[in-house]
Amino acid sequence: MTADAVIVGAGIVGAACAAELAARGMRVDVLDGQGIGGGATAAGMGHIVVMNDSPAEFALSAYSRELWLELAPQLRKRDAFSRCGTLWVAADDEEWQAARAMHATYAARGIAAQLLDSAELRASEPALAPGMAGGLRIEHDSIVYAPTVAEWLLTQSPGAANIHVRLDAQVNAIDAHGVTLANGERRHAAYVIVANGIGAQTLVPSLPLQPKKGHLLITDRYPGLIRHQLLELGYIKSAHHTVGTSVAFNAQPRPTGQLLIGSSRQFDTTDPAVEMPVLAQMLQRAARYLPDLPTLNGIRAWTGFRAATPDGLPLIGHMNETAPNLWVALGHEGLGVTTSLATARLLAAQIAGDAPAIPPEPYLPQRFAHGVCHV
Known part of the structure; x- marks a missing residue:
């Protein structure tokens, strides 16, 4: 069955996006060649912190921290959530x-x-x-063990029945209709979401990462x-x-x-x-x-x-008009765990055409194409 969305990357950002879209009733394929919670998710500290370097950074991190505090009671002991400050x-x-x-x-x-x-x-x-x-x-402010939370989001979150995870899936190329795996297999979807951190550079070379x-x-x-x-x-x-x-x-x-x-x-x-x-x-x-x-x-x-990214803010949203099905959730630098849940909410709201909780403009990928940076 063709998925509604294909997400490249099973780290905390990709997992959060999958869980959010699945909770809205979408069928989601998640593709990763490393495993759930690998890459930067496995390497980081798992700090959930409100940062204030710019109004846009504050808005995203404060919104996401609230989402983490709402999620925390559902998490398991192994997810190591602690509101240590x-x-x-x-x-x-x-x-x-x-x-x-x-x-x-x-x-x-x-x-x-x-x-x-x-x-x-x-x-x-x-x-x-x-x-x-x-x-x-x-x-x-809090801490969490992000790799296991990524696993929870993909397998136990409210929409998890709508998520199909492939961990042997090395994505080699993206085009207007879906993705091509290293073994030549094609996966089609109305929405292709690239959320595999620095690895996205090989799939979308124009990304400013x-x-x-x-x-x-x-x-x-x-x-x-x-x-x-x-x-x-x-x-x-x-x-x-x-x-x-x-x-x-x-x-x-x-x-x-x-x-x-x-x-x-x-x-x-x-x-x-x-x-x-x-x-x-x-x-x-x-x-x-x-x-x-x-x-x-x-x-x-x-x-x-x-x-x-050049301005220190992530890329969240539609890539450009020439690739109508390509979306990205990337470039979070050291705040990927902190801002993962808000990233997922912003992305899902854009896809669904809903009004987001915070203005999405500072994080849109097109800001670099147009020479505009919102900070």
Whole structure:
């Protein structure tokens, strides 16, 4: 039977899109050659965070976080959802003033957040290095294990009976009527949705995507050592570098008691190998904030590739008028898990012709074709 939609990619974004379309009664084929929840979904931290680099980023991440909080009661223990909150750490007075400005912005937009002075920060996270200026706690930010949530969305969500998943399906080409697999098989659909991250470049070469490599390391179990997702306020500057290598402190308390340590960003490489000099630089940075880190046992390090767009916003919607059945959900960079559920809602609303919950224009792929960027 011909599907209504074919989705290329079974990561968290593709799975969310499939679940949303299936819940609306569409028959959905999901094709992936790696498995459910692979690629950037498997490589990332699973942080669900409201970000405020631009009004469009704030709108998408805040909307999606609300959808995650609605979904959370349905998730299983193995999905490791935890509303641990994010704690942005200010190392000095300049960053403390930045925290104050962030707090004012979040408060004005209804996001629950609290400023912590130096003593309050120390009491909240005793493992942090002494002498930090303070911090900003974002209450309802959360963490989740995205690969298993992708599996839940595809197999147990309300519309899952309408979803057919093929995990031996390497897509080689896309045209006006569907997709061609590596074995020559054709899959036809009224809507073809490309949601396989940086891998989409081989299918749609015109996409304005750039790979941004990142390293992560996970430790042995140290329950209670940290309580929040911890990030330095300098992380925002690091995240928006467009050349070279940068690192920033980012640490997550996993429900297992392990610590997940990041983060790094590299351009101009597609080599997945762990690079020891970059990993060392990242861990040295983290040790400035967590002095006990060098005494912990690290058990595994890995890399992944974020798909970045020139303006830092994802591509969500119809590709262009010359390919009427081609849609994309790509380019989320480090916010793919956070914004996956909102991406699915926006895409489904566009396909169905419904009014979306937030304006879709900042994320439309055509913004680059027309030389317009909404930020």
